[in-house]
Amino acid sequence: MTDPKAELERALAQAVAVVVPAHADAAVVLERPKQAAHGDYASNVALVLAKPAGRNPRQLAEALVASLPACPHLLSADIAGAGFINFRLAPAARQAIVARVLAERDAFGTSPVHAGQPVMVEFVSANPTGPLHVGHARQAALGDAIGNLLATQGYAVTREYYYNDAGAQIQNLAISVRARAKELLGESATFPEDGYRGDYIRELAQHYLDRLGHDLSDIEAIRRFAVAELRSEQDRDLLAFGVRFDRYYLESSLYTDGLVEQTVARLVASGKTYEHEGALWLRTTDFGDDKDRVMRKSDGAYTYFVPDVAYHVTKWERGYAKVINVQGADHHSTVTRVRAGLQALQMGVPAGYPDYVLHKMVTVMRGGEEVKISKRSGSYVTVRELVDDAGRDAVRFFLVSRKADSEFVFDIDLARSRSDENPVYYVQYAHARLCSVLRQAGIAVADAVQFVQGADLAPLQSPYEDALLRRLADYPEELAAAARDFAPHQITTYLKELAREFHSYYNAERFLVDDVVVRRARLALAVASGQVLRNGLAVLSIAAPEEM
RNA sequence: GCCCCGGUAGCUCAGUGGAUAGAGCACGCCCCUCCUAAGGGCGGGGUCGCAGGUUCGAUUCCUGCCCGGGGCGCCA
Numbered sequence: 001m002t003d004p005k006a007e008l009e010r011a012l013a014q015a016v017a018v019v020v021p022a023h024a025d026a027a028v029v030l031e032r033p034k035q036a037a038h039g040d041y042a043s044n045v046a047l048v049l050a051k052p053a054g055r056n057p058r059q060l061a062e063a064l065v066a067s068l069p070a071c072p073h074l075l076s077a078d079i080a081g082a083g084f085i086n087f088r089l090a091p092a093a094r095q096a097i098v099a100r101v102l103a104e105r106d107a108f109g110t111s112p113v114h115a116g117q118p119v120m121v122e123f124v125s126a127n128p129t130g131p132l133h134v135g136h137a138r139q140a141a142l143g144d145a146i147g148n149l150l151a152t153q154g155y156a157v158t159r160e161y162y163y164n165d166a167g168a169q170i171q172n173l174a175i176s177v178r179a180r181a182k183e184l185l186g187e188s189a190t191f192p193e194d195g196y197r198g199d200y201i202r203e204l205a206q207h208y209l210d211r212l213g214h215d216l217s218d219i220e221a222i223r224r225f226a227v228a229e230l231r232s233e234q235d236r237d238l239l240a241f242g243v244r245f246d247r248y249y250l251e252s253s254l255y256t257d258g259l260v261e262q263t264v265a266r267l268v269a270s271g272k273t274y275e276h277e278g279a280l281w282l283r284t285t286d287f288g289d290d291k292d293r294v295m296r297k298s299d300g301a302y303t304y305f306v307p308d309v310a311y312h313v314t315k316w317e318r319g320y321a322k323v324i325n326v327q328g329a330d331h332h333s334t335v336t337r338v339r340a341g342l343q344a345l346q347m348g349v350p351a352g353y354p355d356y357v358l359h360k361m362v363t364v365m366r367g368g369e370e371v372k373i374s375k376r377s378g379s380y381v382t383v384r385e386l387v388d389d390a391g392r393d394a395v396r397f398f399l400v401s402r403k404a405d406s407e408f409v410f411d412i413d414l415a416r417s418r419s420d421e422n423p424v425y426y427v428q429y430a431h432a433r434l435c436s437v438l439r440q441a442g443i444a445v446a447d448a449v450q451f452v453q454g455a456d457l458a459p460l461q462s463p464y465e466d467a468l469l470r471r472l473a474d475y476p477e478e479l480a481a482a483a484r485d486f487a488p489h490q491i492t493t494y495l496k497e498l499a500r501e502f503h504s505y506y507n508a509e510r511f512l513v514d515d516v517v518v519r520r521a522r523l524a525l526a527v528a529s530g531q532v533l534r535n536g537l538a539v540l541s542i543a544a545p546e547e548m
Numbered sequence: 549g550c551c552c553c554g555g556u557a558g559c560u561c562a563g564u565g566g567a568u569a570g571a572g573c574a575c576g577c578c579c580c581u582c583c584u585a586a587g588g589g590c591g592g593g594g595u596c597g598c599a600g601g602u603u604c605g606a607u608u609c610c611u612g613c614c615c616g617g618g619g620c621g622c623c624a
Contacts, residue, residue, distance in 0.1 A: 033567080034563095034564090034567080034568090034569085034570085035567080035568085038567075042567090044565090044566065044567095047566070047604080047605085048565095051603095051604070080567070081566085082566075082567070084566080084567065127624075164624065167623085167624060168623070168624075169624060277622085278622090279622055280622095281622095290550075290551070290620075291620085293622095294621085294622045295622095296622085297622040298622060299622075303621090303622065303623080303624090304624050305624095308624095328618090329552080329617085330618060331624085332553085332618070332619050332620095333552090333619055333620065334624090335552095336551095358552085358553080358618095360553075360554080360617070360618075361617075361618080401561085402560090402561070402562090403554095405552095405553055405554070406561080407553095407554075407616090407617065407618095409560070411560085414560095414573095421572080421573060421574095423571095423572065423573095425586050426572085426586075428586085429584080429586050429587075430587090432584075432586090433586095433587080434583095436583065436584055437583045438583095440583045441583080489561095489562080490562090493561095493562055493563085493571085496562095496571075496572080497571085500571080503587055504587095504588065504589090506583080506587075506588080507585095507587065507588035508588080510582075510583065511583060512583055548584080548586065
């Protein structure tokens with residue numbers, strides 16, 4: 001069956017072309033009314049066109065309804081309020097979504113619109129100067145989910161992690177570790193003013209002494225050791241969190257491969273650079289920046305901004321016409337700079353390239369008090385702690401359940417609690433519950449789709465069933481919108497609503513009734529609901545348990 | 549001072565150029581002889597930060613202001 005909504009939109013557009021030919025190209029969009037009493041879909045097209053057409057909105061709506069071509073999916077079209085047209089679907093049209101879900105299964109909701117288009121999502125990209133903390137966890141959950149969302153729209157997704165393993169912070173790390181190592185050996189050591197003060201630095205120093213001996217003269221060896229140790233620890237944390245990257249891109253390779261020098265040369269050749277007070281500047285103000293930026297400092301070293309541009313040149317040249325960088329909002333100022341650098345190179349990169357998702361800070365509450373996060377002072381909550389305490393699923397769900405640009409208060413006690421205050425259980429429980437019904441009916445969960453395929457769906461007509469059917473039908477659009485907006489929180493919201501409707505239904509009616517036709521229809525609806533819950537949770541990389 | 553983002557129920561947060569602004573938690577009452585009560589039902593609770601403007605219609609768009617966060621480095 002064709003999509004009832006799309007068909008109705010076409011029919012309404014035809015009516016518009018007949019009634020107000022001058023506005024035949026008006027956008028006709030159906031939306032889901034807030035209230036079920038207003039039907040399956042509503043259009044405000046009569047309100048929008050009333051003024052330009054010089055007609056009373058209600059009369060215009062009447063005329064549009066009268067000119068509506070016959071549509072088998074449509075039960076009724078009523079005028080309401082100021083001039084809304086409310087459409088009610090024939091039951092069969094509403095029920096058809098169940099058959100579609102059962103036919104498409106894991107693919108239900110996905111779309112091939114962007115099939116074959118490569119996209120890169122860069123996220124986490126933490127400096128290897130300490131363990132990953134809760135802010136990185138938010139980024140990991142967001143980036144991974146955004147990657148999944150884009151994949152549902154057909155994109156060929158690459159997840160990349162950029163390692164800043166070449167800058168002053170790394171040198172600082174090495175010096176910090178050496179100072180702690182000297183202390184451990186009982187030697188006097190001056191700890192750097194802005195050094196890394198976390199306990200893990202002392203542990204690193206001890207490991208170094210244990211494995212590589214007591215000679216601390218080779219700062220380069222200490223640097224390599226510390227970076228390798230911290231990287232592997234980060235890898236373990238990410239693994240525990242269930243996040244995988246397709247590639248780790250090392251900042252140092254930009255230097256060793258000559259890409260930094262090459263980028264500088266190209267920028268100079270572009271004519272957008274100038275020398276001032278011994279430094280090399282890029283005229284980023286030509287591209288919307290509020291001041292020009294230094295590329296090469298008077299001491300000859302590059303600012304971080306040059307490898308950043310060089311790195312993004314590689315993204316473009318590696319064929320990623322679409323790139324999303326997930327970063328903390330504290331990196332906001334880099335956005336204009338990186339884009340300006342790419343524009344200056346005049347290599348055909350669009351002005352808005354790359355896209356950014358900037359997320360706000362995470363405040364961690366424990367025992368009713370804020371836990372301060374600071375790598376340097378060493379008090380913070382690591383990804384590992386969170387996952388160990390609250391479980392991967394709860395942490396994932398929590399961290400993507402808010403808009404990226406709103407600040408997030410992570411209540412550790414709440415995430416740890418296995419209580420009904422924890423929203424992830426609510427959604428997972430809906431899934432476990434319907435699996436339980438299937439078991440009760442003697443159906444293996446794995447065979448369920450097979451079992452209900454071809455069921456007569458006609459009995460599904462109660463308000464609870466209508467609500468569930470409508471919600472299922474909305475999933476593909478919700479998914480597409482969330483992917484378009486890089487907004488996984490739209491999926492958590494959707495899943496909570498779907499779960500709520502399932503729980504309501506579960507309490508209101510029984511699935512395992514004696515009437516075989518009704519029973520089969522309801523089980524089909526349950527199986528379809530379970531399928532969509534699974535699909536949505538999969539986008540967030542969260543498990544859909546069959547039992548809880 | 550300038551730039552970006554938030555401000556919606558007691559708390560944590562969704563939402564939208566339209567029809568009576570929602571959910572969870574918290575609070576009160578009710579529902580397991582019956583598919584998992586990790587659930588459901590009913591109820592109280594709001595000047596959508598403030599003030600203007602655009603619009604047939606603004607919580608949504610525009611401007612100004614207030615509050616909170618972040619950024620304004622030859623740091624990353």
